[in-house]
Amino acid sequence: MKIFTTKMLGLVISALLLGACSQMATYENEDLTNGLEKADQAGFKLSPYGSKGFENASLAYYEGACTVECIDPEDPETFFVLTGRKNFMVSGQVFIDYSIYHDDTDIYYTFTIGTNNASTPTIASLNGEVVNNQTHIISYPLGEGWEGCDLVERTFTITRGGGGGGATLVEIPTSYSLIPICTGDEEETCPEAFSYERDENNPNIITFKYTPMTTIENAEIQMTVPQIEGYEALDGKVYSGFGENDENVLRWNGTLECGIETTFVLKFTPISCTAAGPGNGKVNLISTFNVKGYGNKLTGKPLEAYCIPD
Secondary structure, eight states, X not given: OEEOXXXXXXXXXXXXXXXXXXXXXXXXXXXXXXXXXXXXXXXXXXXXXXXXXXXXXXXXXXXXXXXXXXXXXXOGGGOOOEXXXXXXXXXXXXXXXEEEEEOSSEEEEEEEEEESXXXXXXXXXXXXXXEEESEXXXXXXXXXXXXXXXXXXXXXXXXXXSSSSSOOEEEEEXXXXXXXXXXXXXXXXXXXXXXXXXXXXXXXXXXXXXXXXSOEEEEEEEEEOTTEEEEEESSSOOOEEOSGGGTTEEEEEEEEOTTOOEEEEEEEEEOBHHHHOSSSSEEEEESXXXXXXXXXXXXXXXXXXXXXXX
16 A cells, blocks of 8 residues: 655646536535446546546546556556545535546545535545545555456545534445556558559459558458459469359468558459350459458459450
């Protein structure tokens, strides 16, 4: 356990004090805890330092954030602050506003006593420790091996000094689901690109060029070849599929690297003019170039060729 005493963290006190004043009307008079009572309240990611004028310093923590969010210990803007209020008495004339957040090593609790009257109470003690101040900030180590969504539960007993009559002791049970640390393993993104070109001397030789937007470890390229008699791979790659039960689809499997262009060079043999039947002598060599999970890149008209005379 340690007390929050650095200059920077002194800003937190100011933020929470200002937030408690500016947001007081958003609370009901009944007790608020960090459990089910908070579950239906809106939650936001915000900085405990109140970088935008502290106007949101009393907004509730985003419930369920531990499953979809992460924090950067070097950037307080990414922290999640969970807030609540506990009244000393039913009337709500004297109350404790509290907040909870954590970094990579410690969890921090801030308690501020307030009133709805002209009295000036103080926090006399917290869990038996003498305080004698209006605000108290305390932290506890998270311990080694903690993980996101670990539940930290802790109960605080606070006594008050001054501030008129009424109850002078209150218990505050707290519950906070830890937010995981950002690992830096977020998916890399790159500009996606696709193009093709036909050989000047033999238009049935086509080079496809594809640059993926992210690395795809088990990529599958599917090329629909509705009217070919055969093909030859000129790029050294191995293709599967094609013809009848393989539904006239060529398939290639491999790794596509984010931002790295991969080429596919194939020589196609169109079907015979007899097989093509009446028409203008043209057949469809390629109708789709589909990157499984990322869509068809060959949009528009199919790539055509002249049929092979019998």
